[in-house]
Amino acid sequence: MSAQVIDGKAFAAKVRGQVAEGVSKLKTDHDLVPGLAVVLVGEDPASEVYVRSKGKMTVEVGMKSVEHRLDADTSEADLLAIIKSLNEDATIHGILVQLPLPKHLNEDLVINSIDPAKDVDGFHISNVGLLGTGQKSMVPCTPLGCLMMLRDHHGSLSGLDAVVVGRSNIVGKPMAQLLLGDSCTVTIAHSRTKDLPDVVRRADIVVAAVGRPEMVPGDWIKPGATVIDVGINRLDAPEKGEGKTRLVGDVHYESAAAVAGAITPVPGGVGPMTIACLLANTLTACCRANGLPEPEGLTA
Numbered sequence: 001m002s003a004q005v006i007d008g009k010a011f012a013a014k015v016r017g018q019v020a021e022g023v024s025k026l027k028t029d030h031d032l033v034p035g036l037a038v039v040l041v042g043e044d045p046a047s048e049v050y051v052r053s054k055g056k057m058t059v060e061v062g063m064k065s066v067e068h069r070l071d072a073d074t075s076e077a078d079l080l081a082i083i084k085s086l087n088e089d090a091t092i093h094g095i096l097v098q099l100p101l102p103k104h105l106n107e108d109l110v111i112n113s114i115d116p117a118k119d120v121d122g123f124h125i126s127n128v129g130l131l132g133t134g135q136k137s138m139v140p141c142t143p144l145g146c147l148m149m150l151r152d153h154h155g156s157l158s159g160l161d162a163v164v165v166g167r168s169n170i171v172g173k174p175m176a177q178l179l180l181g182d183s184c185t186v187t188i189a190h191s192r193t194k195d196l197p198d199v200v201r202r203a204d205i206v207v208a209a210v211g212r213p214e215m216v217p218g219d220w221i222k223p224g225a226t227v228i229d230v231g232i233n234r235l236d237a238p239e240k241g242e243g244k245t246r247l248v249g250d251v252h253y254e255s256a257a258a259v260a261g262a263i264t265p266v267p268g269g270v271g272p273m274t275i276a277c278l279l280a281n282t283l284t285a286c287c288r289a290n291g292l293p294e295p296e297g298l299t300a
């Protein structure tokens with residue numbers, strides 16, 4: 001194995017340390033405590049893990065953490081009413097509605113009912129438009145975390161060929177916007193892309209956000225390329241014991257690490273950075289809401 005392993009877990013701990021410093025300064029200088037509210041409708045196992053560690057880390061960095069757990073059959077009107085009350089709550093600076101939502105709820109409508117200033121996921125159409133036009137916005141946490149690791153590894157990304165596999169609104173598209181913002185030559189690939197292996201082989205930077213376990217093998221990777229694996233796939237692992245599972249990414253780690261220049265592992269790569277960036281966005285939102293200077297190095 002030759003690639004340098006990009007330690008997202010350690011990087012995220014450093015980011016959370018910076019956030020904690022910012023939070024402590026807000027308390028001392030302005031008697032302010034940033035507040036983050038997470039709304040979870042129904043039970044999604046992937047979201048459960050995320051919500052649990054998020055709540056713990058929110059408190060660890062000194063913020064207020066609020067959780068709303070609603071039944072899977074919650075009506076749209078009830079959900080919108082909760083979001084409205086959080087929009088109006090001056091102690092809440094960030095609101096996150098866990099996705100996916102149950103089928104009977106209109107995801108676009110729900111997301112766009114969040115006050116864009118509190119939209120720490122960066123999914124509101126107003127933040128999407130601001131990002132797309134290069135203006136100050138709330139930047140989606142997962143792509144922001146990927147960008148931080150890429151900048152840290154490369155210094156400048158200018159002129160590099162980047163291929164993003166996946167075009168979702170929550171990862172692929174905003175990731176491509178951020179890479180474009182840093183002057184990469186960006187290709188967005190998806191399920192209809194012709195000759196995907198050849199497209200990926202051109203890339204200096206590969207971001208895999210597909211949701212298919214170990215789909216990208218090492219022989220798609222240009223020697224020396226940087227590989228960012230966003231995928232979180234839980235597979236059965238009977239070898240670890242009955243009912244046990246293991247996490248794998250969208251990249252076949254072993255074969256890719258043999259040719260890549262650098263690679264993020266799963267777990268311990270993009271996932272922890274996503275949570276760290278959520279906390280960073282909440283701190284940023286709190287500073288903006290109070291007309292205070294933003295924390296340095298924690299925004300795009």
Ligand SMILES: NC(=O)C1=CN([C@@H]2O[C@H](COP(=O)(O)OP(=O)(O)OC[C@H]3O[C@@H](n4cnc5c(N)ncnc54)[C@H](OP(=O)(O)O)[C@@H]3O)[C@@H](O)[C@H]2O)C=CC1
Pocket residue numbers: 142165166167168169170171172189190191192193196209210211212230231232233250270271274
């Ligand atoms: N680490 C983290 O913090 C996070 C991890 N994730 C993980 O990232 C992965 C992607 O998530 P998300 O973006 O929400 O997923 P989506 O299902 O919304 O999007 C998947 C994308 O992959 C594309 N795709 C599917 N199959 C193929 C294929 N065979 N070849 C090429 N492209 C394909 C789809 O193309 P098309 O549009 O044509 O259908 C789609 O654009 C998941 O594993 C998810 O769990 C997600 C969020 C945060």
Ligand SMILES: Nc1nc(=O)c2c([nH]1)NC[C@@H]1CN(c3ccc(C(=O)N[C@@H](CCC(=O)O)C(=O)O)cc3)C=[N+]21
Pocket residue numbers: 046047049050053096097098099100121141142232247266267268269270271272274275
């Ligand atoms: N509105 C919204 N925003 C999101 O950002 C969002 C969402 N909905 N829905 C679900 C996905 C998924 N997601 C993860 C974040 C962190 C880890 C994470 O920390 N993973 C650990 C492993 C955790 C484990 O052991 O299971 C790791 O990769 O090391 C995983 C998944 C955010 N998402």
